[in-house]
Amino acid sequence: MPSREEMWARLGGEVDVLIVGGGINGAGIARDAARRGLSVALVEKDDLASGTSSRSSKLIHGGLRYLESYEFSLVFEAVSERRVLLDLAPHLVHPLGFLFPVYKGSRKKLGVIRAGMWLYDGLSLFRSPKIHKSLSPGEVAELEPAVKQEGLRGAPLYFDCATDDARLTLEVALDATHAGATVVTHAKVESFIEENGRVVGAKIRSSRNGQEKTVRAKVVVNATGPWTDLTRRLSRGDASPILRVTKGVHIVVEHDKLPIHNAVVCFHPKDDRVLFAIPWGDRSYIGTTDTDFDGDLDDLYATADDVRYLLEAAAAYFPEHPLTASDVIATWAGLRPLIAPEGDREGVSESKVSREHQILVGEDGLITIAGGKLTTFRRMSAEVVDTVVRLLRLADAAPRELAESRSDRVPLPGALGWPENDDPTKVVARVRETGGAAIDEKIAAHLTSVYGMVAIQVAGLCAADPSLATPLVEGRPEILAQVDWAVHRELAASVSDVMIRRTQLYFRDVDQGLSAVPAVADRMAELLRWTPEERERSIAEYVAEVERSRRFRAGLGI
Numbered sequence: 435m436p437s438r439e440e441m442w443a444r445l446g447g448e449v450d451v452l453i454v455g456g457g458i459n460g461a462g463i464a465r466d467a468a469r470r471g472l473s474v475a476l477v478e479k480d481d482l483a484s485g486t487s488s489r490s491s492k493l494i495h496g497g498l499r500y501l502e503s504y505e506f507s508l509v510f511e512a513v514s515e516r517r518v519l520l521d522l523a524p525h526l527v528h529p530l531g532f533l534f535p536v537y538k539g540s541r542k543k544l545g546v547i548r549a550g551m552w553l554y555d556g557l558s559l560f561r562s563p564k565i566h567k568s569l570s571p572g573e574v575a576e577l578e579p580a581v582k583q584e585g586l587r588g589a590p591l592y593f594d595c596a597t598d599d600a601r602l603t604l605e606v607a608l609d610a611t612h613a614g615a616t617v618v619t620h621a622k623v624e625s626f627i628e629e630n631g632r633v634v635g636a637k638i639r640s641s642r643n644g645q646e647k648t649v650r651a652k653v654v655v656n657a658t659g660p661w662t663d664l665t666r667r668l669s670r671g672d673a674s675p676i677l678r679v680t681k682g683v684h685i686v687v688e689h690d691k692l693p694i695h696n697a698v699v700c701f702h703p704k705d706d707r708v709l710f711a712i713p714w715g716d717r718s719y720i721g722t723t724d725t726d727f728d729g730d731l732d733d734l735y736a737t738a739d740d741v742r743y744l745l746e747a748a749a750a751y752f753p754e755h756p757l758t759a760s761d762v763i764a765t766w767a768g769l770r771p772l773i774a775p776e777g778d779r780e781g782v783s784e785s786k787v788s789r790e791h792q793i794l795v796g797e798d799g800l801i802t803i804a805g806g807k808l809t810t811f812r813r814m815s816a817e818v819v820d821t822v823v824r825l826l827r828l829a830d831a832a833p834r835e836l837a838e839s840r841s842d843r844v845p846l847p848g849a850l851g852w853p854e855n856d857d858p859t860k861v862v863a864r865v866r867e868t869g870g871a872a873i874d875e876k877i878a879a880h881l882t883s884v885y886g887m888v889a890i891q892v893a894g895l896c897a898a899d900p901s902l903a904t905p906l907v908e909g910r911p912e913i914l915a916q917v918d919w920a921v922h923r924e925l926a927a928s929v930s931d932v933m934i935r936r937t938q939l940y941f942r943d944v945d946q947g948l949s950a951v952p953a954v955a956d957r958m959a960e961l962l963r964w965t966p967e968e969r970e971r972s973i974a975e976y977v978a979e980v981e982r983s984r985r986f987r988a989g990l991g992i
Contacts, residue, residue: 462815489768525886529563684721738989848886
Protein backbone atom coordinates (compact mmCIF):
# COMPACT_ATOMS: atom_id res chain seq x y z
CA MET A 435 0.00 0.00 0.00
CA PRO A 436 1.57 3.34 -1.03
CA SER A 437 1.91 5.97 1.68
CA ARG A 438 0.03 9.24 1.50
CA GLU A 439 3.25 10.95 0.34
CA GLU A 440 3.68 8.38 -2.43
CA MET A 441 0.07 8.90 -3.49
CA TRP A 442 0.66 12.65 -3.65
CA ALA A 443 3.77 12.07 -5.78
CA ARG A 444 1.71 9.92 -8.17
CA LEU A 445 -0.99 12.56 -8.53
CA GLY A 446 -0.82 14.54 -11.76
CA GLY A 447 -0.97 14.07 -15.50
CA GLU A 448 -4.24 12.87 -17.00
CA VAL A 449 -6.65 10.20 -15.80
CA ASP A 450 -9.89 8.82 -17.15
CA VAL A 451 -11.84 10.01 -14.10
CA LEU A 452 -11.10 12.44 -11.28
CA ILE A 453 -13.34 12.05 -8.23
CA VAL A 454 -13.72 14.94 -5.81
CA GLY A 455 -14.76 13.74 -2.35
CA GLY A 456 -13.53 10.88 -0.15
CA GLY A 457 -16.75 9.86 1.54
CA ILE A 458 -18.47 6.54 0.95
CA ASN A 459 -19.76 7.55 -2.49
CA GLY A 460 -16.42 8.85 -3.71
CA ALA A 461 -14.63 5.77 -2.40
CA GLY A 462 -17.24 3.47 -3.97
CA ILE A 463 -16.96 5.21 -7.34
CA ALA A 464 -13.15 4.97 -7.25
CA ARG A 465 -13.31 1.27 -6.40
CA ASP A 466 -15.84 0.43 -9.12
CA ALA A 467 -14.08 2.51 -11.78
CA ALA A 468 -10.61 1.16 -11.01
CA ARG A 469 -11.84 -2.42 -11.02
CA ARG A 470 -13.37 -1.88 -14.46
CA GLY A 471 -9.99 -0.76 -15.79
CA LEU A 472 -10.30 3.02 -15.77
CA SER A 473 -7.44 5.19 -14.54
CA VAL A 474 -8.68 6.92 -11.40
CA ALA A 475 -7.66 9.70 -9.06
CA LEU A 476 -9.63 10.64 -5.94
CA VAL A 477 -8.93 13.76 -3.87
CA GLU A 478 -10.39 14.64 -0.47
CA LYS A 479 -9.89 17.97 1.31
CA ASP A 480 -9.74 16.34 4.76
CA ASP A 481 -9.57 12.65 5.68
CA LEU A 482 -11.45 9.73 4.17
CA ALA A 483 -14.97 9.63 5.67
CA SER A 484 -14.29 12.81 7.66
CA GLY A 485 -17.70 14.25 6.75
CA THR A 486 -21.08 12.54 6.65
CA SER A 487 -19.62 9.07 6.10
CA SER A 488 -18.27 8.82 9.66
CA ARG A 489 -21.19 10.62 11.28
CA SER A 490 -24.15 8.45 10.35
CA SER A 491 -26.24 6.19 12.58
CA LYS A 492 -23.79 3.42 11.60
CA LEU A 493 -26.54 1.20 10.22
CA ILE A 494 -26.89 -0.88 7.08
CA HIS A 495 -30.65 -1.06 6.84
CA GLY A 496 -33.57 -1.13 4.48
CA GLY A 497 -35.34 1.80 6.08
CA LEU A 498 -38.47 0.32 7.60
CA ARG A 499 -40.00 3.76 8.08
CA TYR A 500 -39.92 4.45 4.33
CA LEU A 501 -42.73 1.92 3.91
CA GLU A 502 -45.03 4.47 5.54
CA SER A 503 -44.39 6.88 2.66
CA TYR A 504 -44.74 4.07 0.06
CA GLU A 505 -41.09 4.27 -1.04
CA PHE A 506 -41.07 0.56 -1.83
CA SER A 507 -38.38 0.79 -4.51
CA LEU A 508 -36.00 2.53 -2.09
CA VAL A 509 -36.60 -0.13 0.55
CA PHE A 510 -36.17 -2.98 -1.95
CA GLU A 511 -32.90 -1.49 -3.20
CA ALA A 512 -31.64 -1.02 0.35
CA VAL A 513 -32.47 -4.49 1.64
CA SER A 514 -30.90 -5.97 -1.50
CA GLU A 515 -27.70 -4.02 -0.86
CA ARG A 516 -27.77 -5.03 2.78
CA ARG A 517 -27.46 -8.64 1.64
CA VAL A 518 -24.58 -7.75 -0.70
CA LEU A 519 -22.66 -5.94 2.04
CA LEU A 520 -23.09 -8.86 4.43
CA ASP A 521 -21.20 -10.90 1.85
CA LEU A 522 -18.57 -8.28 0.92
CA ALA A 523 -17.72 -7.21 4.47
CA PRO A 524 -18.85 -9.79 7.06
CA HIS A 525 -16.23 -8.44 9.49
CA LEU A 526 -17.77 -4.96 9.35
CA VAL A 527 -21.47 -5.53 8.72
CA HIS A 528 -23.17 -7.39 11.56
CA PRO A 529 -26.81 -8.43 12.07
CA LEU A 530 -28.54 -6.41 14.76
CA GLY A 531 -31.96 -6.90 16.29
CA PHE A 532 -34.36 -3.93 16.32
CA LEU A 533 -37.07 -3.90 18.95
CA PHE A 534 -40.18 -1.90 18.03
CA PRO A 535 -42.17 -1.37 21.27
CA VAL A 536 -45.81 -0.36 20.79
CA TYR A 537 -47.72 1.29 23.62
CA LYS A 538 -51.34 1.97 24.44
CA GLY A 539 -52.50 5.07 22.59
CA SER A 540 -49.77 4.89 19.96
CA ARG A 541 -50.84 6.17 16.53
CA LYS A 542 -49.03 3.18 15.04
CA LYS A 543 -51.16 0.16 15.82
CA LEU A 544 -49.56 -3.17 16.59
CA GLY A 545 -51.45 -5.02 13.85
CA VAL A 546 -50.42 -2.53 11.18
CA ILE A 547 -46.80 -2.71 12.29
CA ARG A 548 -46.84 -6.51 12.18
CA ALA A 549 -48.17 -6.36 8.62
CA GLY A 550 -45.37 -3.93 7.77
CA MET A 551 -42.85 -6.40 9.16
CA TRP A 552 -44.03 -9.09 6.75
CA LEU A 553 -43.79 -6.61 3.88
CA TYR A 554 -40.29 -5.62 5.00
CA ASP A 555 -39.12 -9.24 5.10
CA GLY A 556 -40.88 -9.88 1.79
CA LEU A 557 -39.10 -7.02 0.03
CA SER A 558 -35.83 -8.63 1.11
CA LEU A 559 -37.08 -11.86 -0.50
CA PHE A 560 -36.96 -13.28 3.04
CA ARG A 561 -33.18 -12.98 3.08
CA SER A 562 -33.04 -10.78 6.16
CA PRO A 563 -30.39 -11.78 8.70
CA LYS A 564 -33.34 -13.30 10.59
CA ILE A 565 -37.08 -13.25 10.02
CA HIS A 566 -38.94 -10.93 12.39
CA LYS A 567 -40.96 -12.19 15.33
CA SER A 568 -43.58 -10.64 17.60
CA LEU A 569 -42.90 -10.43 21.32
CA SER A 570 -45.42 -10.17 24.15
CA PRO A 571 -44.90 -7.60 26.92
CA GLY A 572 -43.50 -10.35 29.12
CA GLU A 573 -41.03 -11.43 26.46
CA VAL A 574 -39.94 -7.81 25.99
CA ALA A 575 -39.34 -7.50 29.75
CA GLU A 576 -37.14 -10.59 29.62
CA LEU A 577 -35.22 -9.56 26.48
CA GLU A 578 -34.82 -5.83 27.21
CA PRO A 579 -35.66 -5.09 30.84
CA ALA A 580 -34.56 -1.46 30.46
CA VAL A 581 -37.46 -0.70 28.10
CA LYS A 582 -40.54 0.93 29.66
CA GLN A 583 -43.20 -1.66 30.51
CA GLU A 584 -46.12 0.58 31.43
CA GLY A 585 -48.75 0.53 28.68
CA LEU A 586 -46.72 -1.83 26.50
CA ARG A 587 -48.87 -3.80 24.02
CA GLY A 588 -46.09 -5.82 22.47
CA ALA A 589 -43.04 -5.38 20.28
CA PRO A 590 -42.02 -6.84 16.93
CA LEU A 591 -38.33 -7.74 16.77
CA TYR A 592 -36.86 -7.39 13.28
CA PHE A 593 -33.31 -7.52 11.97
CA ASP A 594 -31.08 -5.13 10.08
CA CYS A 595 -27.32 -4.56 10.40
CA ALA A 596 -24.81 -2.32 12.13
CA THR A 597 -21.45 -1.23 10.77
CA ASP A 598 -18.41 0.94 11.40
CA ASP A 599 -19.15 3.58 8.77
CA ALA A 600 -15.69 5.17 8.78
CA ARG A 601 -13.94 1.81 8.53
CA LEU A 602 -16.28 0.70 5.73
CA THR A 603 -15.43 3.84 3.77
CA LEU A 604 -11.73 3.34 4.43
CA GLU A 605 -11.72 -0.27 3.25
CA VAL A 606 -13.63 0.62 0.09
CA ALA A 607 -11.04 3.33 -0.66
CA LEU A 608 -8.13 1.00 0.12
CA ASP A 609 -9.58 -1.60 -2.21
CA ALA A 610 -9.70 1.08 -4.90
CA THR A 611 -5.96 1.65 -4.42
CA HIS A 612 -5.34 -2.09 -4.68
CA ALA A 613 -7.04 -1.91 -8.08
CA GLY A 614 -4.77 0.94 -9.17
CA ALA A 615 -6.57 4.12 -8.07
CA THR A 616 -4.61 7.06 -6.69
CA VAL A 617 -6.27 8.29 -3.49
CA VAL A 618 -5.00 11.50 -1.91
CA THR A 619 -6.33 12.97 1.32
CA HIS A 620 -5.87 16.44 2.80
CA ALA A 621 -5.84 17.75 -0.76
CA LYS A 622 -8.36 20.42 -1.69
CA VAL A 623 -9.67 21.31 -5.13
CA GLU A 624 -8.91 25.02 -5.47
CA SER A 625 -10.47 25.40 -8.91
CA PHE A 626 -11.60 23.44 -11.92
CA ILE A 627 -9.81 23.57 -15.26
CA GLU A 628 -12.23 24.35 -18.08
CA GLU A 629 -11.79 24.20 -21.83
CA ASN A 630 -14.51 25.02 -24.35
CA GLY A 631 -17.04 25.25 -21.55
CA ARG A 632 -16.26 21.82 -20.12
CA VAL A 633 -14.56 20.74 -16.89
CA VAL A 634 -11.38 18.87 -17.83
CA GLY A 635 -9.51 18.70 -14.56
CA ALA A 636 -8.66 20.53 -11.36
CA LYS A 637 -5.96 22.43 -9.53
CA ILE A 638 -5.32 20.81 -6.16
CA ARG A 639 -3.47 22.04 -3.10
CA SER A 640 -2.12 19.91 -0.26
CA SER A 641 -3.14 21.22 3.15
CA ARG A 642 -0.16 19.40 4.67
CA ASN A 643 2.71 20.93 2.71
CA GLY A 644 1.06 23.64 0.60
CA GLN A 645 2.21 22.10 -2.66
CA GLU A 646 -0.05 22.30 -5.70
CA LYS A 647 -0.79 19.82 -8.46
CA THR A 648 -2.75 19.97 -11.70
CA VAL A 649 -4.75 16.91 -12.66
CA ARG A 650 -6.41 16.62 -16.03
CA ALA A 651 -9.31 14.21 -16.47
CA LYS A 652 -11.56 13.05 -19.26
CA VAL A 653 -14.44 13.07 -16.75
CA VAL A 654 -14.76 14.77 -13.35
CA VAL A 655 -17.17 13.51 -10.68
CA ASN A 656 -18.49 15.61 -7.81
CA ALA A 657 -19.08 13.31 -4.82
CA THR A 658 -18.76 15.87 -2.06
CA GLY A 659 -21.97 15.18 -0.13
CA PRO A 660 -23.08 18.29 1.80
CA TRP A 661 -20.48 20.33 -0.12
CA THR A 662 -22.12 19.38 -3.46
CA ASP A 663 -23.54 22.80 -4.23
CA LEU A 664 -20.31 24.57 -3.27
CA THR A 665 -18.35 22.24 -5.57
CA ARG A 666 -20.75 22.81 -8.46
CA ARG A 667 -20.23 26.56 -8.09
CA LEU A 668 -16.50 26.15 -8.71
CA SER A 669 -17.54 25.63 -12.32
CA ARG A 670 -20.82 27.51 -12.48
CA GLY A 671 -20.88 30.31 -9.95
CA ASP A 672 -24.60 30.86 -10.48
CA ALA A 673 -25.58 27.19 -10.16
CA SER A 674 -28.84 26.94 -8.25
CA PRO A 675 -28.76 24.68 -5.16
CA ILE A 676 -30.00 21.11 -5.48
CA LEU A 677 -29.60 20.05 -1.83
CA ARG A 678 -31.61 20.41 1.31
CA VAL A 679 -29.03 19.79 4.01
CA THR A 680 -30.25 18.51 7.38
CA LYS A 681 -28.28 17.89 10.57
CA GLY A 682 -28.34 14.65 12.54
CA VAL A 683 -26.88 14.38 16.04
CA HIS A 684 -26.01 11.36 18.19
CA ILE A 685 -24.92 11.09 21.81
CA VAL A 686 -22.76 8.35 23.38
CA VAL A 687 -23.14 7.02 26.93
CA GLU A 688 -21.68 4.09 28.85
CA HIS A 689 -23.53 0.84 28.22
CA ASP A 690 -24.08 0.42 31.95
CA LYS A 691 -26.02 3.67 31.90
CA LEU A 692 -28.24 2.43 29.07
CA PRO A 693 -28.06 -1.39 29.19
CA ILE A 694 -29.64 -2.52 25.92
CA HIS A 695 -28.76 -5.50 23.76
CA ASN A 696 -30.85 -4.72 20.67
CA ALA A 697 -31.50 -1.43 18.95
CA VAL A 698 -34.72 0.08 20.26
CA VAL A 699 -36.99 2.05 17.91
CA CYS A 700 -38.21 5.17 19.69
CA PHE A 701 -40.73 7.87 18.79
CA HIS A 702 -39.95 11.20 20.35
CA PRO A 703 -42.64 12.17 22.86
CA LYS A 704 -42.85 15.73 21.51
CA ASP A 705 -42.88 15.39 17.71
CA ASP A 706 -43.28 11.63 17.16
CA ARG A 707 -40.10 11.53 15.08
CA VAL A 708 -38.40 8.12 14.90
CA LEU A 709 -34.94 7.62 16.35
CA PHE A 710 -32.90 4.75 17.78
CA ALA A 711 -31.10 3.69 20.95
CA ILE A 712 -28.32 1.37 19.81
CA PRO A 713 -25.91 -0.93 21.71
CA TRP A 714 -22.25 -0.35 20.79
CA GLY A 715 -20.00 -2.69 22.71
CA ASP A 716 -19.17 -1.06 26.05
CA ARG A 717 -21.15 2.00 24.96
CA SER A 718 -24.67 2.84 23.77
CA TYR A 719 -25.66 5.71 21.52
CA ILE A 720 -28.90 7.53 20.77
CA GLY A 721 -29.86 9.31 17.57
CA THR A 722 -30.65 10.94 15.41
CA THR A 723 -32.08 14.41 15.18
CA ASP A 724 -33.20 15.80 11.82
CA THR A 725 -33.18 19.57 11.49
CA ASP A 726 -32.53 21.94 8.59
CA PHE A 727 -29.01 23.35 8.58
CA ASP A 728 -27.65 26.44 6.84
CA GLY A 729 -24.54 27.18 8.91
CA ASP A 730 -20.83 26.58 8.36
CA LEU A 731 -20.44 23.07 6.94
CA ASP A 732 -16.99 22.80 8.52
CA ASP A 733 -18.08 23.81 12.03
CA LEU A 734 -20.70 21.27 12.92
CA TYR A 735 -21.57 20.26 16.47
CA ALA A 736 -24.34 19.10 18.78
CA THR A 737 -26.09 21.98 20.49
CA ALA A 738 -27.57 21.94 23.97
CA ASP A 739 -31.03 21.71 22.38
CA ASP A 740 -29.95 18.69 20.31
CA VAL A 741 -28.68 16.83 23.38
CA ARG A 742 -31.72 17.80 25.44
CA TYR A 743 -34.01 16.47 22.67
CA LEU A 744 -32.27 13.07 22.63
CA LEU A 745 -32.25 12.81 26.42
CA GLU A 746 -36.02 13.47 26.43
CA ALA A 747 -36.56 10.49 24.12
CA ALA A 748 -34.36 8.28 26.30
CA ALA A 749 -36.31 9.31 29.40
CA ALA A 750 -39.60 8.33 27.74
CA TYR A 751 -38.43 4.83 26.78
CA PHE A 752 -35.99 3.98 29.59
CA PRO A 753 -37.48 5.55 32.74
CA GLU A 754 -35.61 3.21 35.09
CA HIS A 755 -32.29 4.35 33.62
CA PRO A 756 -32.46 8.13 33.68
CA LEU A 757 -29.71 9.84 31.71
CA THR A 758 -28.40 13.34 32.25
CA ALA A 759 -26.18 15.54 30.12
CA SER A 760 -23.29 14.65 32.43
CA ASP A 761 -23.58 11.03 31.26
CA VAL A 762 -22.81 11.99 27.65
CA ILE A 763 -19.26 10.87 26.82
CA ALA A 764 -19.19 12.17 23.26
CA THR A 765 -21.41 13.51 20.52
CA TRP A 766 -21.23 13.54 16.78
CA ALA A 767 -23.10 15.63 14.25
CA GLY A 768 -23.42 14.88 10.56
CA LEU A 769 -25.13 16.43 7.56
CA ARG A 770 -27.49 14.62 5.20
CA PRO A 771 -27.06 15.78 1.59
CA LEU A 772 -30.72 15.28 0.64
CA ILE A 773 -32.20 16.25 -2.70
CA ALA A 774 -34.32 19.37 -2.16
CA PRO A 775 -38.03 18.72 -2.81
CA GLU A 776 -39.57 20.64 -5.68
CA GLY A 777 -41.72 23.61 -4.78
CA ASP A 778 -42.13 24.86 -1.24
CA ARG A 779 -39.24 23.70 0.95
CA GLU A 780 -41.17 24.66 4.06
CA GLY A 781 -44.05 22.41 3.05
CA VAL A 782 -42.05 19.23 3.66
CA SER A 783 -40.68 18.33 7.09
CA GLU A 784 -37.01 17.36 7.35
CA SER A 785 -37.70 13.68 8.08
CA LYS A 786 -40.09 13.44 5.10
CA VAL A 787 -37.51 14.50 2.51
CA SER A 788 -36.76 11.52 0.26
CA ARG A 789 -33.47 9.62 0.64
CA GLU A 790 -33.45 8.77 -3.07
CA HIS A 791 -30.34 9.75 -5.01
CA GLN A 792 -29.84 11.58 -8.28
CA ILE A 793 -27.02 11.59 -10.82
CA LEU A 794 -26.75 14.89 -12.67
CA VAL A 795 -24.63 15.72 -15.72
CA GLY A 796 -24.10 19.46 -16.07
CA GLU A 797 -23.69 21.38 -19.31
CA ASP A 798 -20.01 21.61 -18.34
CA GLY A 799 -19.77 17.80 -18.23
CA LEU A 800 -19.39 17.64 -14.44
CA ILE A 801 -21.11 14.55 -13.04
CA THR A 802 -22.71 15.08 -9.63
CA ILE A 803 -24.04 12.36 -7.32
CA ALA A 804 -26.36 13.64 -4.60
CA GLY A 805 -28.72 12.15 -2.05
CA GLY A 806 -28.88 8.47 -1.20
CA LYS A 807 -28.01 6.37 1.86
CA LEU A 808 -24.92 4.69 3.26
CA THR A 809 -26.56 1.31 2.66
CA THR A 810 -26.94 1.84 -1.10
CA PHE A 811 -23.54 3.39 -1.82
CA ARG A 812 -22.30 0.47 -3.92
CA ARG A 813 -25.25 0.54 -6.29
CA MET A 814 -25.13 4.32 -6.55
CA SER A 815 -21.41 4.13 -7.31
CA ALA A 816 -21.95 1.59 -10.09
CA GLU A 817 -24.58 3.86 -11.65
CA VAL A 818 -22.16 6.79 -11.57
CA VAL A 819 -19.43 4.75 -13.25
CA ASP A 820 -21.95 3.63 -15.89
CA THR A 821 -22.53 7.34 -16.57
CA VAL A 822 -18.78 7.97 -16.72
CA VAL A 823 -18.32 5.20 -19.25
CA ARG A 824 -21.17 6.52 -21.43
CA LEU A 825 -19.59 9.98 -21.50
CA LEU A 826 -16.19 8.52 -22.35
CA ARG A 827 -17.66 6.52 -25.21
CA LEU A 828 -19.56 9.51 -26.55
CA ALA A 829 -16.26 11.36 -26.68
CA ASP A 830 -14.52 8.30 -28.14
CA ALA A 831 -12.18 8.44 -25.12
CA ALA A 832 -12.94 5.17 -23.35
CA PRO A 833 -10.25 2.51 -23.00
CA ARG A 834 -10.67 -0.23 -25.58
CA GLU A 835 -11.23 -2.96 -23.04
CA LEU A 836 -13.27 -2.40 -19.91
CA ALA A 837 -14.28 -5.08 -17.46
CA GLU A 838 -17.83 -5.33 -16.18
CA SER A 839 -18.60 -4.01 -12.74
CA ARG A 840 -17.87 -6.66 -10.13
CA SER A 841 -18.25 -4.44 -7.09
CA ASP A 842 -20.99 -6.73 -5.75
CA ARG A 843 -18.77 -9.82 -5.85
CA VAL A 844 -15.27 -8.79 -4.75
CA PRO A 845 -14.84 -8.87 -0.95
CA LEU A 846 -13.26 -5.94 0.84
CA PRO A 847 -9.67 -6.41 2.09
CA GLY A 848 -10.57 -7.42 5.63
CA ALA A 849 -12.96 -10.09 4.36
CA LEU A 850 -10.45 -11.97 2.20
CA GLY A 851 -10.18 -15.39 3.84
CA TRP A 852 -12.88 -14.67 6.44
CA PRO A 853 -14.39 -17.94 7.79
CA GLU A 854 -17.36 -19.12 5.75
CA ASN A 855 -19.34 -19.79 8.91
CA ASP A 856 -18.73 -16.18 9.99
CA ASP A 857 -17.02 -17.31 13.20
CA PRO A 858 -14.61 -14.55 14.33
CA THR A 859 -13.12 -16.73 17.09
CA LYS A 860 -11.06 -18.55 14.46
CA VAL A 861 -9.55 -15.27 13.34
CA VAL A 862 -8.99 -14.14 16.93
CA ALA A 863 -7.02 -17.32 17.56
CA ARG A 864 -4.78 -16.66 14.54
CA VAL A 865 -4.25 -13.06 15.66
CA ARG A 866 -3.14 -14.23 19.11
CA GLU A 867 -0.87 -16.86 17.60
CA THR A 868 0.73 -14.30 15.25
CA GLY A 869 1.15 -11.62 17.90
CA GLY A 870 2.63 -13.95 20.48
CA ALA A 871 2.72 -13.12 24.16
CA ALA A 872 2.22 -9.41 23.47
CA ILE A 873 -1.38 -9.91 22.29
CA ASP A 874 -3.99 -11.04 24.80
CA GLU A 875 -7.53 -12.20 24.07
CA LYS A 876 -9.09 -8.76 24.52
CA ILE A 877 -6.67 -7.06 22.15
CA ALA A 878 -6.96 -9.89 19.60
CA ALA A 879 -10.75 -9.66 19.62
CA HIS A 880 -10.58 -5.90 19.21
CA LEU A 881 -8.16 -6.06 16.30
CA THR A 882 -10.33 -8.68 14.60
CA SER A 883 -13.45 -6.56 14.98
CA VAL A 884 -11.69 -3.58 13.44
CA TYR A 885 -9.58 -5.10 10.67
CA GLY A 886 -11.03 -8.53 9.93
CA MET A 887 -8.38 -10.76 8.41
CA VAL A 888 -5.96 -7.83 8.18
CA ALA A 889 -5.73 -8.01 11.99
CA ILE A 890 -3.25 -10.84 11.52
CA GLN A 891 -0.87 -8.43 9.77
CA VAL A 892 -1.34 -5.80 12.48
CA ALA A 893 -0.53 -8.44 15.09
CA GLY A 894 2.60 -9.22 13.12
CA LEU A 895 3.88 -5.74 13.89
CA CYS A 896 3.65 -6.62 17.60
CA ALA A 897 5.47 -9.88 17.09
CA ALA A 898 8.36 -7.94 15.55
CA ASP A 899 8.22 -5.19 18.19
CA PRO A 900 6.30 -6.10 21.37
CA SER A 901 6.27 -2.46 22.47
CA LEU A 902 3.68 -1.82 19.77
CA ALA A 903 1.19 -3.87 21.82
CA THR A 904 1.15 -1.11 24.43
CA PRO A 905 -2.42 0.10 25.03
CA LEU A 906 -3.08 3.69 24.03
CA VAL A 907 -5.40 4.10 27.01
CA GLU A 908 -4.93 1.99 30.12
CA GLY A 909 -7.59 -0.71 30.36
CA ARG A 910 -8.70 -0.37 26.73
CA PRO A 911 -7.78 -2.66 23.79
CA GLU A 912 -6.54 -0.05 21.29
CA ILE A 913 -2.77 -0.38 20.87
CA LEU A 914 0.19 1.55 19.49
CA ALA A 915 0.51 -0.77 16.48
CA GLN A 916 -2.73 0.72 15.16
CA VAL A 917 -1.00 4.07 14.85
CA ASP A 918 1.79 2.54 12.75
CA TRP A 919 -0.74 0.71 10.59
CA ALA A 920 -2.86 3.83 10.14
CA VAL A 921 0.13 5.86 8.96
CA HIS A 922 1.81 3.26 6.76
CA ARG A 923 -1.21 1.47 5.31
CA GLU A 924 -4.30 3.65 5.81
CA LEU A 925 -3.29 7.16 4.70
CA ALA A 926 -3.63 8.70 8.18
CA ALA A 927 -1.93 12.10 8.29
CA SER A 928 -3.06 13.69 11.55
CA VAL A 929 -3.79 12.88 15.17
CA SER A 930 -7.49 13.42 14.41
CA ASP A 931 -7.36 10.86 11.60
CA VAL A 932 -6.08 8.25 14.05
CA MET A 933 -8.14 9.13 17.11
CA ILE A 934 -11.49 9.68 15.40
CA ARG A 935 -11.63 7.39 12.36
CA ARG A 936 -8.89 4.73 12.78
CA THR A 937 -9.31 3.87 16.48
CA GLN A 938 -12.57 5.64 17.48
CA LEU A 939 -11.12 6.56 20.86
CA TYR A 940 -12.75 9.94 20.29
CA PHE A 941 -16.15 8.26 20.72
CA ARG A 942 -15.43 5.33 23.00
CA ASP A 943 -12.99 6.44 25.69
CA VAL A 944 -14.55 8.19 28.68
CA ASP A 945 -12.11 11.09 28.16
CA GLN A 946 -12.26 10.85 24.35
CA GLY A 947 -8.67 9.61 24.21
CA LEU A 948 -7.06 12.83 25.43
CA SER A 949 -4.65 10.90 27.66
CA ALA A 950 -3.39 9.00 24.59
CA VAL A 951 -2.77 12.05 22.43
CA PRO A 952 0.89 12.70 23.45
CA ALA A 953 1.91 9.10 22.70
CA VAL A 954 -0.01 9.07 19.39
CA ALA A 955 1.49 12.40 18.36
CA ASP A 956 5.01 11.28 19.33
CA ARG A 957 4.69 8.13 17.26
CA MET A 958 3.24 9.96 14.26
CA ALA A 959 5.94 12.62 14.51
CA GLU A 960 8.57 9.88 14.37
CA LEU A 961 6.95 8.07 11.45
CA LEU A 962 6.09 11.18 9.43
CA ARG A 963 9.14 13.23 10.45
CA TRP A 964 7.09 16.09 11.80
CA THR A 965 8.71 19.21 13.15
CA PRO A 966 7.82 20.13 16.75
CA GLU A 967 5.48 22.77 15.33
CA GLU A 968 3.68 20.23 13.14
CA ARG A 969 3.26 17.92 16.12
CA GLU A 970 1.76 20.67 18.25
CA ARG A 971 -0.54 21.80 15.44
CA SER A 972 -1.89 18.27 14.95
CA ILE A 973 -2.52 17.92 18.69
CA ALA A 974 -4.29 21.28 18.74
CA GLU A 975 -6.52 20.23 15.84
CA TYR A 976 -7.65 17.15 17.75
CA VAL A 977 -8.21 19.02 21.01
CA ALA A 978 -10.39 21.44 19.04
CA GLU A 979 -12.43 18.50 17.72
CA VAL A 980 -12.99 17.25 21.27
CA GLU A 981 -13.98 20.71 22.42
CA ARG A 982 -16.45 20.98 19.53
CA SER A 983 -17.96 17.64 20.58
CA ARG A 984 -18.40 19.01 24.10
CA ARG A 985 -19.67 22.44 23.12
CA PHE A 986 -23.20 21.51 24.20
CA ARG A 987 -22.08 21.43 27.83
CA ALA A 988 -21.97 25.19 28.24
CA GLY A 989 -25.62 25.48 27.23
CA LEU A 990 -26.62 22.85 29.80
CA GLY A 991 -24.57 24.28 32.63
CA ILE A 992 -22.03 21.47 32.82
